[in-house]
Amino acid sequence: MDSEPHLSATSANKAPLGFREFVALVAAMMGLTALGIDSMLPALPVIGEELGVAEPNHRQYVVTAFLLGFAFAQLAYGPLSDRFGRRPVLALALASYVLTSALAAISDSFSILLISRALMGAAAAGARVVSVAMVRDCYAGRAMARVMSLAFIVFMAAPIIAPSLGQLVMFIGSWRLIFWAVAIVGAMVLLWFWLRLPETLPPDGRLSLTPRRVANDLMLMLRDRCAVGYTIAITLISGAMFGFIGSIQQVMADTFHRADLLAVIFPCVAGAMAVGSFFNSRLVMTIGMRRISHTALSGVILFTAIHLAISWTGYETLxxxxxxxxxxxxxxxxxxANFSAMAMERMGEIAGTASSLQGFVTTLGGAVIGAAIGQAFDGTTVPLYMGFLLMGILSFIVIAVTERGRMFRTA
Structure with a gap:
């Protein structure tokens, strides 16, 4: 199947809420992941100093631990939500997010903090997996890509706001207050969800929770060319982004000697992704997922190559x-958003399990790649953009193989 269904947001709509509120709530739940990661960035030096972390690069483990917990937990949430419904599983995940944020706030050693972060990531995984499954319950094709794009716009407000929130908290108190603030936001999202969003998976759509059924569903996804190819592409690009997130604090402090501008520069970069998602939501229904995403990936490779050349020759500036x-x-x-929608396009009957596997692969693979890129930090941006360029080229190759060479087509 090579065509993209031309579904309008209205005709494909099965959401139990109004379109805007549904998108906003999904974005808020997905945004807890970014909030849990990015609000910590300004506090990493203080956390390392207070908890006795001697090696600066090891402070990045605060991010890595979250991502590892996030990755592995996703394998469970999908099958559970396919069996018991989206609502109870999502409620449990959001409540756990609040509790583990509080646990991180009272950690008295770096080891306990890392364990808390892994558990916090595991809780956030539920919000991510079940949110995507709910979107797939209600939308398909280009309509799903549009919803995901709009959700990403709101979702990207978290990276824009989170570092500034963390920096503000650091001005008025301890880094531990950041975790308490995250817990409060998580509690607010939990309350919003519980009061407003009913179940999106009908009783006749629920699946048994047997190893045989789960294995069959996983094999169904693994046999789908687009699901596998675009999941790998997301993994490679996510790895580059995780490398950036993990090392951005050191880049600002050690490369540019402007750690004070982290809360300004990071939102500018994150805001550009939100702008990209906005344009995608406006264009995808007419231009199509493939033409937009393949062209955008080419842009990633081009701009990365330029950036690497500037950094390598010593002309890098802020x-x-x-x-x-x-x-x-x-x-x-x-x-x-287009990559994610194309990976999920034919997974409607097993949306929860497919979302789990996609999330597990993209997060674990991305975390490992990102950790490797981040740990290679040498005081310059050269390792970061070598990683970006390699991941971009590999992603392009994977998609070319997935599409059998037919790139940039409208359908």
Whole structure:
């Protein structure tokens, strides 16, 4: 099946809420992941100092631990939500997010903090997996890509706001207050969800929770060329982004000696991704997922190559860093929602399980790639953009194989 269904948001709508509120709530639940990661960035030096972390690069483990917990837990949420419904599983995940944020706030050692972060990531995984499954319950094709794009716009407000929130909290108190603030936001999202969003999976759509059924569903996804190819592409691009997130604090402090501008530069870069998602939501219904995303991925490779050349020759400045990184992430915003929608397009009957497997692969693979890129930090941006370029080229190759060479087509 090579065509993209031309579904309007209205004709495909099975959402139990109004379109805007549904998108906003899905974005808020997905945004808890970004909030849990990005609000910590300004506090990493203080956390390392207070908890006795001698090696600066090891402070990145606060991010890595979250991502590892996030990755593995996703395998469970999908089958559980396919069996018991989206609502109870999502409620449990959101409540756990609040509790584990509180646990991180009272951690008295770096080891306990990392365990808390892994558990916090595991809780956030439920919000991510079940949210995507709910979107797939209600929308398909280009309509799903449009919903995901709009959700990403709101979702990207978290990286824009989170570092500033963390920096503000650091001005008035301990880094531990950041975790308490995250717990409060999680509780507010839980209350919103519980009061407003009913079940999206009908009783006759629920599946048994037997190893045989789960294995069959996983094999169904693994046999789908688009599901596998675009999941791998998301993994590679996510790895580059995780490398950026893990090392951005050190880049600002050690490369540019402007740690005070982290809360300004990071939102600019994240905001570019939100802009890309916005343009995708406006264009995808007419131009199509493939043409937009393949062109955007080419843009990622082009801007990364330019950035690497500038960094390698020693002409990197804070201005070139901000502008080129923003152009790269803007292209990622155009690509990501489409990649995710194409990976899930034929997974409607097993949306929960498919979302779990996709999330597990993309997060675990992305976390490992990102950790490797982040740990290679040497005081310059060269390792970061070598990683970006390699991941972009590999992603393009994977998609070319997936599409059998027929790139940039409208359908």
């Amino acid at each position: 201005w070139t860093f901000t502008i080129l990184q923003s152009l790269m992430t803007g292209c990622m915003g155009l690509a990501n």
